[in-house]
Amino acid sequence: MNLQKHVSLNLNLRGLGESPTLAMSERCRVLRTEGKEVLNNSIGQSPFPVPNSVVKALKMYAREKTYLPVKGLPELRNAVADYHRQKDGIDASADNVLIGPGSKILMYLLQMSFYGEIVVPTPCWVSYVPQAQLLGRQVKLINTTYEDRWHLSADSLTELCESEHDTYRPRIVILNYPGNPDGGTYTVEELKNIAKVARKYEVILLSDEIYGELHHRGEHVSIANYYSEGTIISSGISKWCAAGGWRLGTFTFPDNLDWLLAAMSDAASQTYTSVSSPIQWAGVTAFKGSVDIERYLWHARRIFSKLSNQCAEMLREAGARVHDPEGAFYLFPDFTPIADNLEKRGINGSVELCDRILCENHVATIPGAAFSRPENEFTLRMSYCNFDGSKALAASEAIPLHEDLPEGFLDHYCAKTLESTKRICDFVRPRD
Amino acid sequence: MNLQKHVSLNLNLRGLGESPTLAMSERCRVLRTEGKEVLNNSIGQSPFPVPNSVVKALKMYAREKTYLPVKGLPELRNAVADYHRQKDGIDASADNVLIGPGSKILMYLLQMSFYGEIVVPTPCWVSYVPQAQLLGRQVKLINTTYEDRWHLSADSLTELCESEHDTYRPRIVILNYPGNPDGGTYTVEELKNIAKVARKYEVILLSDEIYGELHHRGEHVSIANYYSEGTIISSGISKWCAAGGWRLGTFTFPDNLDWLLAAMSDAASQTYTSVSSPIQWAGVTAFKGSVDIERYLWHARRIFSKLSNQCAEMLREAGARVHDPEGAFYLFPDFTPIADNLEKRGINGSVELCDRILCENHVATIPGAAFSRPENEFTLRMSYCNFDGSKALAASEAIPLHEDLPEGFLDHYCAKTLESTKRICDFVRPRD
Numbered sequence: 001m002n003l004q005k006h007v008s009l010n011l012n013l014r015g016l017g018e019s020p021t022l023a024m025s026e027r028c029r030v031l032r033t034e035g036k037e038v039l040n041n042s043i044g045q046s047p048f049p050v051p052n053s054v055v056k057a058l059k060m061y062a063r064e065k066t067y068l069p070v071k072g073l074p075e076l077r078n079a080v081a082d083y084h085r086q087k088d089g090i091d092a093s094a095d096n097v098l099i100g101p102g103s104k105i106l107m108y109l110l111q112m113s114f115y116g117e118i119v120v121p122t123p124c125w126v127s128y129v130p131q132a133q134l135l136g137r138q139v140k141l142i143n144t145t146y147e148d149r150w151h152l153s154a155d156s157l158t159e160l161c162e163s164e165h166d167t168y169r170p171r172i173v174i175l176n177y178p179g180n181p182d183g184g185t186y187t188v189e190e191l192k193n194i195a196k197v198a199r200k201y202e203v204i205l206l207s208d209e210i211y212g213e214l215h216h217r218g219e220h221v222s223i224a225n226y227y228s229e230g231t232i233i234s235s236g237i238s239k240w241c242a243a244g245g246w247r248l249g250t251f252t253f254p255d256n257l258d259w260l261l262a263a264m265s266d267a268a269s270q271t272y273t274s275v276s277s278p279i280q281w282a283g284v285t286a287f288k289g290s291v292d293i294e295r296y297l298w299h300a301r302r303i304f305s306k307l308s309n310q311c312a313e314m315l316r317e318a319g320a321r322v323h324d325p326e327g328a329f330y331l332f333p334d335f336t337p338i339a340d341n342l343e344k345r346g347i348n349g350s351v352e353l354c355d356r357i358l359c360e361n362h363v364a365t366i367p368g369a370a371f372s373r374p375e376n377e378f379t380l381r382m383s384y385c386n387f388d389g390s391k392a393l394a395a396s397e398a399i400p401l402h403e404d405l406p407e408g409f410l411d412h413y414c415a416k417t418l419e420s421t422k423r424i425c426d427f428v429r430p431r432d
Numbered sequence: 433m434n435l436q437k438h439v440s441l442n443l444n445l446r447g448l449g450e451s452p453t454l455a456m457s458e459r460c461r462v463l464r465t466e467g468k469e470v471l472n473n474s475i476g477q478s479p480f481p482v483p484n485s486v487v488k489a490l491k492m493y494a495r496e497k498t499y500l501p502v503k504g505l506p507e508l509r510n511a512v513a514d515y516h517r518q519k520d521g522i523d524a525s526a527d528n529v530l531i532g533p534g535s536k537i538l539m540y541l542l543q544m545s546f547y548g549e550i551v552v553p554t555p556c557w558v559s560y561v562p563q564a565q566l567l568g569r570q571v572k573l574i575n576t577t578y579e580d581r582w583h584l585s586a587d588s589l590t591e592l593c594e595s596e597h598d599t600y601r602p603r604i605v606i607l608n609y610p611g612n613p614d615g616g617t618y619t620v621e622e623l624k625n626i627a628k629v630a631r632k633y634e635v636i637l638l639s640d641e642i643y644g645e646l647h648h649r650g651e652h653v654s655i656a657n658y659y660s661e662g663t664i665i666s667s668g669i670s671k672w673c674a675a676g677g678w679r680l681g682t683f684t685f686p687d688n689l690d691w692l693l694a695a696m697s698d699a700a701s702q703t704y705t706s707v708s709s710p711i712q713w714a715g716v717t718a719f720k721g722s723v724d725i726e727r728y729l730w731h732a733r734r735i736f737s738k739l740s741n742q743c744a745e746m747l748r749e750a751g752a753r754v755h756d757p758e759g760a761f762y763l764f765p766d767f768t769p770i771a772d773n774l775e776k777r778g779i780n781g782s783v784e785l786c787d788r789i790l791c792e793n794h795v796a797t798i799p800g801a802a803f804s805r806p807e808n809e810f811t812l813r814m815s816y817c818n819f820d821g822s823k824a825l826a827a828s829e830a831i832p833l834h835e836d837l838p839e840g841f842l843d844h845y846c847a848k849t850l851e852s853t854k855r856i857c858d859f860v861r862p863r864d
């Protein structure tokens with residue numbers, strides 16, 4: 001009896017399902033076995049190779065086999081602190097850093113450890129809400145709008161803190177910029193205003209800056225500059241270093257959140273123990289950086305920037321509204337302006353929209369609903385990573401960085417991504 | 433306020449502390465900085481290098497950077513299934529396997545996912561109880577005795593199932609053999625008897641066989657042979673393959689626990705995502721095995737066997753009782769026969785015993801209490817891994833495997849371990 005199906009499952013897990021991005025990849029796989037030529041724009045994975053120097057470091061440290069300290073390899077914690085000191089102008093040392101096998105599990109341990117409210121502006125990353133469900137908790141969602149560029153405003157944060165009859169409730173607000181799924185980023189002015197409110201109400205900020213290096217103009221600014229005492233910076237090598245599959249994430253805490261770092265580290269020692277040693281050793285090279293890595297980043301940014309702007313333009317022409325892409329590798333078009341047309345075709349929300357685009361025009365994207373947007377909103381996330389990053393990088397390297405990429409570059413090296421966008425446009429374009 | 437110390441911590445985490453093995457390593461480090469020559473017999477880490485072919489594979493796959501499927505790289509799941517089919521005679525395919533970053537986090541996800549009682553015979557591995565605490569749950573401990581060779585008996589399992597007025601309560605019983613901390617293993621007869629009771633009461637078994645390949649005679653037998661429909665086998669590359677720091681663990685489920693595998697996989701997709709890709713690719717080589725790896729294992733076993741028997745003999749001469757070592761790399765001496773003498777010196781349990789041995793004779797061991805034994809019992813775990821494994825392996829390779837290791841081999845290659853044992857003996861030996 002106990003061995004039979006579904007008898008003895010924790011209720012928090014029931015109906016959880018796989019993460020929507022992973023589920024979409026599986027649907028692509030199935031359609032492909034049916035012979036369909038599916039384009040997958042659902043994955044958030046850099047198309048570029050891991051920088052050579054980082055791969056070399058992994059090979060060099062392949063024999064490292066000892067269990068490393070729970071909080072991380074001291075050399076890596078040091079490199080991460082240096083990195084944030086230099087890039088973000090904050091005062092951090094190795095003691096402020098916690099290393100995890102991906103930042104996702106660090107988010108989970110944060111939600112587990114912190115006894116307070118987790119506040120997330122939407123559209124937000126797909127895992128915050130299910131992680132809370134796993135823990136039998138809830139997250140407080142604040143819906144932002146297209147007009148606000150999908151950003152949390154200082155005013156709405158103030159309103160939240162004032163409206164709950166519990167102004168100083170322990171709270172963590174999660175910001176993610178450059179943002180997944182929106183592909184935009186906060187202005188310095190916006191960051192300063194949010195920092196002011198957070199300081200006033202003693203709100204902790206988790207600043208998810210995993211796409212920081214993929215700001216398309218290389219001008220990422222951390223809110224830690226304006227609220228260093230209350231900001232945890234989340235980073236890792238998954239996105240800018242293209243090593244998502246390696247699993248290495250980092251949290252950098254301010255001194256006065258040492259108690260939270262300590263609690264998460266204790267939880268880590270009973271769950272993942274420590275991160276793979278060869279991977280951590282390679283991570284040192286990644287975070288120490290080099291001219292090679294900087295050059296690699298500039299090429300990646302130049303390609304992402306040109307490609308995303310062209311895709312955004314195509315989507316606008318087809319009737320969507322979409323903000324100018326500023327970072328990461330996602331677009332988050334909103335088809336509200338042509339909602340009537342979609343509804344006439346029996347499409348009443350983002351899940352149906354993405355389903356139909358997948359089934360009819362064979363492009364995989366992720367519905368806005370997966371990012372905690374209202375069910376009946378016509379938003380979706382398309383990543384623009386489905387091209388051969390090594391080829392594109394090599395071609396870009398032959399073109400001086402101060403020049404624009406020439407006409408035809410995208411047609412040649414990012415043809416699939418343009419084709420994906422065209423298929424989405426073909427699908428949504430008003431029909432008679 | 434919210435930023436201050438200890439304000440907003442989940443109660444389940446408070447007082448959890450670091451895992452005792454990790455805490456002990458930290459104490460060693462501190463004593464060493466004070467100039468003490470401390471011998472560390474608290475760590476459960478193979479002294480041998482990762483087999484060459486496995487290191488080579490890691491280098492070869494260093495460029496692998498994609499997010500792998502949550503359940504694991506198909507090639508690895510396949511290799512793990514093959515491994516258990518060949519070694520343990522069970523019927524498994526890739527679909528039965530779940531890969532995690534260490535088996536510790538798989539244990540955690542199991543405790544999280546399963547809605548039922550977790551039953552653990554003591555002495556047991558240090559993390560089961562704290563993992564339950566993290567989840568706000570409890571584990572049911574069954575104390576075994578020295579006379580029972582620290583083994584769960586079929587009778588006591590029957591008694592548990594009959595005594596609770598809830599005979600068919602969903603239950604998972606965790607067995608670990610060869611065992612940490614006891615260094616013994618179950619006989620085929622014992623396994624058959626437990627299997628019979630488990631089948632009768634529909635109890636699920638989690639059979640932690642991470643030390644299976646380190647059965648000193650190479651004669652490990654899995655209980656899955658006798659209860660295949662209800663046994664999950666836990667394994668990984670941390671112990672026999674000496675790659676603890678790499679973080680790769682495996683669970684292999686029977687077909688009719690597919691619902692549990694699915695739930696754990698969903699939880700994995702919201703926590704650790706997937707295991708590091710280069711590590712998984714290297715794991716394929718480890719689980720596929722080879723003549724080289726088999727030869728490496730035989731050398732490791734020969735050294736561990738001779739060393740552990742000599743240490744056990746020394747401990748017995750000093751007044752301890754300890755069973756003949758059969759596997760893994762731990763001894764679990766019980767100093768009850770000389771309890772009077774210890775009590776006279778103000779030592780009233782295992783924590784004090786290990787403290788005093790560390791402070792006075794500078795050997796780090798882990799108290800029985802950390803393995804959920806009664807506080808006032810005079811047991812401790814000493815690992816016998818503190819020697820240069822590469823040197824010892826190279827020396828052993830020069831001696832045909834059918835021969836015994838010569839006189840003087842241990843004195844030469846495992847001198848530190850013998851010295852640790854001598855210091856422990858010196859400490860406990862009755863004094864006038």
